[in-house]
Amino acid sequence: MTRILLTGGRILDPTSGTDTLGDVLIVDGIIEAVHIDAHDADATLDSDVEVVDCTGRWITPGFVDLHTHLREPGFEDAEDVATGSMAGAAGGYTALCAMANTNPVCDSAAVAELVYRRGQEVGLADVFPVGSITKGMQGQELTEFGELNRSAAHVDFFSDDGKPVASSLVMRRALQYSKAFDAVICNHSEDPDLTVDAQMNEGAVASVLGLPGWPHEAEEVMIARDLILAAGVGARLHVPHVTTKGAVDLIRLAKDRGLRVTAEVTPHHLSLTDDLVSSYDPVLKVNPPVRTNEDVQALREALVDGTLDAVATDHAPHPPELKDQEWEHAPCGMLGLETAFAVVNTDLIATGQLDPLAAIARFTAGPAAVRDVRGHGGAIVVGAAANLTVLDPDHTWTVDAPRLHSRARNSPFHGRTLTGKPIHTLLRGVFTLRDGRVVSDQEVRA
Amino acid sequence: MKHLISIEDLTTDDVVQVLDTAEALLPIALRERNSVPTLRGKVVCNLFLEDSTRTRISFDLAAKRLSAEVINFSAKGSSVSKGESFKDTALTLDAMGVDCVVVRSHSAGAPVQLSSYLDVPILNAGDGWHQHPTQGLLDVFTMRRHLGNLKGRKVVIVGDVLHSRVARSEVQALHLLGAEVTLVAPPTLLPPDVEGWGVTVATDLDAILPEVDVIYLLRVQRERMQGAFFPSSREYAHIWGMDARRLRLAKPDVLVLHPGPMNRGVEITADVADAHQGVITEQVTNGIAIRMACLYLMLAGETAIPEVVA
Numbered sequence: 001m002t003r004i005l006l007t008g009g010r011i012l013d014p015t016s017g018t019d020t021l022g023d024v025l026i027v028d029g030i031i032e033a034v035h036i037d038a039h040d041a042d043a044t045l046d047s048d049v050e051v052v053d054c055t056g057r058w059i060t061p062g063f064v065d066l067h068t069h070l071r072e073p074g075f076e077d078a079e080d081v082a083t084g085s086m087a088g089a090a091g092g093y094t095a096l097c098a099m100a101n102t103n104p105v106c107d108s109a110a111v112a113e114l115v116y117r118r119g120q121e122v123g124l125a126d127v128f129p130v131g132s133i134t135k136g137m138q139g140q141e142l143t144e145f146g147e148l149n150r151s152a153a154h155v156d157f158f159s160d161d162g163k164p165v166a167s168s169l170v171m172r173r174a175l176q177y178s179k180a181f182d183a184v185i186c187n188h189s190e191d192p193d194l195t196v197d198a199q200m201n202e203g204a205v206a207s208v209l210g211l212p213g214w215p216h217e218a219e220e221v222m223i224a225r226d227l228i229l230a231a232g233v234g235a236r237l238h239v240p241h242v243t244t245k246g247a248v249d250l251i252r253l254a255k256d257r258g259l260r261v262t263a264e265v266t267p268h269h270l271s272l273t274d275d276l277v278s279s280y281d282p283v284l285k286v287n288p289p290v291r292t293n294e295d296v297q298a299l300r301e302a303l304v305d306g307t308l309d310a311v312a313t314d315h316a317p318h319p320p321e322l323k324d325q326e327w328e329h330a331p332c333g334m335l336g337l338e339t340a341f342a343v344v345n346t347d348l349i350a351t352g353q354l355d356p357l358a359a360i361a362r363f364t365a366g367p368a369a370v371r372d373v374r375g376h377g378g379a380i381v382v383g384a385a386a387n388l389t390v391l392d393p394d395h396t397w398t399v400d401a402p403r404l405h406s407r408a409r410n411s412p413f414h415g416r417t418l419t420g421k422p423i424h425t426l427l428r429g430v431f432t433l434r435d436g437r438v439v440s441d442q443e444v445r446a
Numbered sequence: 447m448k449h450l451i452s453i454e455d456l457t458t459d460d461v462v463q464v465l466d467t468a469e470a471l472l473p474i475a476l477r478e479r480n481s482v483p484t485l486r487g488k489v490v491c492n493l494f495l496e497d498s499t500r501t502r503i504s505f506d507l508a509a510k511r512l513s514a515e516v517i518n519f520s521a522k523g524s525s526v527s528k529g530e531s532f533k534d535t536a537l538t539l540d541a542m543g544v545d546c547v548v549v550r551s552h553s554a555g556a557p558v559q560l561s562s563y564l565d566v567p568i569l570n571a572g573d574g575w576h577q578h579p580t581q582g583l584l585d586v587f588t589m590r591r592h593l594g595n596l597k598g599r600k601v602v603i604v605g606d607v608l609h610s611r612v613a614r615s616e617v618q619a620l621h622l623l624g625a626e627v628t629l630v631a632p633p634t635l636l637p638p639d640v641e642g643w644g645v646t647v648a649t650d651l652d653a654i655l656p657e658v659d660v661i662y663l664l665r666v667q668r669e670r671m672q673g674a675f676f677p678s679s680r681e682y683a684h685i686w687g688m689d690a691r692r693l694r695l696a697k698p699d700v701l702v703l704h705p706g707p708m709n710r711g712v713e714i715t716a717d718v719a720d721a722h723q724g725v726i727t728e729q730v731t732n733g734i735a736i737r738m739a740c741l742y743l744m745l746a747g748e749t750a751i752p753e754v755v756a
Contacts (some may be wrong), residue, residue, distance in 0.1 A: 166683045199554075202638055203638055203639055204638070204639035206637075207639055207640060207643075209554060209555065210452075210555075210573070210611060210614060211471030211554050211555070211574070211576075279558070279562075280554070280556075280559050281559075281562075321531045322531075324531035324532060324533035324534070325531055325533075325561070326532050326551065326553030326555065326559065327553060327554065327555045327556075328574070329532070329553065401484045412481075
């Protein structure tokens with residue numbers, strides 16, 4: 001019998017609205033007791049209990065990432081399920097939703113089950129594959145949602161990742177068909193006609209830098225279309241990586257009208273602005289692009305008021321040789337798993353804009369409500385699986401990209417000093433991150 | 447001036463220094479005087495990642511008139527197509543021990559990236575839509591030679607500003623010298639937030655022409671029609687092109703400049719082009735002097751220009 005007592009921490013459980021000091025006792029991977037405003041003195045005296053002092057730390061549900069590129073199968077030079085899971089554990093995540101743009105594309109049960117099982121084999125995070133909306137992400141024929149849904153991977157979330165479903169007809173059919181499985185359609189919000197050759201946010205900075213712009217309208221036109229289509233057929237829509245003020249306004253309006261829409265935002269879009277691109281450092285190249293300060297402020301407000309349900313990383317590793325190109329030739333994407341909490345903590349929580357409980361909700365209960373992640377991100381209650389994260393909100397550290405756990409090192413936060421760090425991550429009561437160190441997959445299985 | 451990547455990085459004094467140096471070197475550019483040994487032993491690398499015969503030859507001549515050794519490194523397409531990263535290409539040059547890299551690239555920002563990889567001076571010979579600083583400098587040099595001090599002078603730049611690295615360098619160089627700039631273009635060919643450049647934006651060319659001292663025509667590529675930037679070259683020529691009738695609205699001594707190559711029949715009619723060919727040809731010669739001045743200021747250190755300066 002393995003018994004772990006997390007003691008003296010600030011328990012932040014968004015599902016029950018709990019924000020109080022207390023202890024959490026874990027027995028064989030299950031939460032056995034939660035002592036609110038109390039200290040379990042007896043347990044600490046018990047010699048076969050591992051006591052973990054959480055004084056000054058936050059005890060939260062394990063984080064859930066709705067948007068992770070684990071790159072396996074097909075692009076293991078950038079990342080694989082093992083390295084991505086290590087990065088996830090280091091970032092406080094217990095559940096990762098692996099994006100469909102692999103090779104082969106995740107448009108069959110075979111690929112979905114492979115990715116799911118690789119996650120289980122590695123054992124550092126539960127990996128929930130995202131199925132593609134269309135076969136080969138070609139935007140034409142629907143993927144077999146039913147086959148993926150009834151596979152061992154139980155896929156209930158479909159996205160063609162960075163390739164928008166351009167055809168309104170195909171998008172409408174996908175939304176209609178998804179209802180048979182209560183699945184969620186997540187469409188990349190970009191009207192491709194408006195972004196031919198686009199390299200960065202369109203605006204004053206792009207004009208001076210001479211880079212073709214990515215107008216905010218390209219994102220908003222697509223979101224407006226998708227909201228109208230989803231409303232029409234009564235289907236569930238998830239809007240990935242929202243980046244513009246106008247997009248926030250559209251989603252807020254749709255939610256006010258009762259649409260079944262959810263939305264996510266990345267830490268980099270909450271933190272970075274397009275003026276940084278004047279360095280032409282391709283590590284800053286991302287789709288959708290980093291926008292203006294006005295957009296960042298709108299995104300932060302929307303995260304606070306709940307218009308944006310989740311922080312999602314869009315963790316997108318690329319090997320250095322692809323990023324060490326001229327800006328226009330470099331691929332889009334940034335690492336995110338290991339810096340996500342620190343960025344949100346530094347820019348929003350520590351500044352007082354977002355209270356800790358609401359912030360934790362955006363990493364846990366918020367994304368967990370978007371799709372079925374089998375209890376991850378849920379309540380810290382007796383009988384629940386012990387998927388938990390212990391955070392030090394005051395730990396200050398400087399990001400050193402080569403030392404992150406990802407195989408790639410394209411972090412836009414390299415060199416930045418951030419506050420806040422996951423210290424322990426527990427997956428079903430087993431440490432995947434202990435004292436700030438990722439536990440190897442061999443140790444996890446032992 | 448360690449690098450010359452963007453006019454934005456320069457002060458008014460920097461620009462005046464380049465122009466004054468070019469003035470001193472002009473007799474050599476014009477071949478009225480022999481080459482000088484100022485940069486003997488220095489190796490200038492022309493890294494041309496995009497075809498541009500005119501600019502490459504101009505830089506080549508400029509370096510040779512100053513007795514530098516020139517190596518040409520031309521590569522079509524990106525490093526990616528060769529399976530090499532851009533950074534690898536840069537480090538290769540570094541290993542070869544060059545003293546200066548003149549870089550031309552289709553990719554905006556490539557010279558900025560190069561300057562982060564290498565310690566040697568980087569001279570931007572045109573990068574994407576971003577900058578073409580020696581073109582901007584040679585243009586203001588040409589204007590100054592005709593008009594004297596450019597403070598308060600009115601310059602209208604007509605055409606495809608959006609896709610033009612020349613326009614960006616030109617506007618900034620003219621500002622540093624105190625000229626007033628008006629941009630006239632189809633609204634589809636103006637960059638977003640162009641008002642932030644400190645220029646006046648107008649659509650009616652005829653109304654502007656009587657006041658201006660310089661008309662600067664930008665090349666308009668016919669393929670922009672496919673992008674729906676404007677309906678036809680016929681309509682472009684009619685509304686924004688420079689023809690004899692329109693030119694009569696301007697002052698008789700107005701200066702007409704064009705960075706070349708000219709697109710006769712679109713932004714300029716043949717008769718106007720021929721009538722103003724003299725100044726447009728002068729721009730080419732002045733380009734050599736400006737490039738000599740830039741290489742001299744970046745590489746010669748304290749060495750005086752023999753005979754010319756004296």
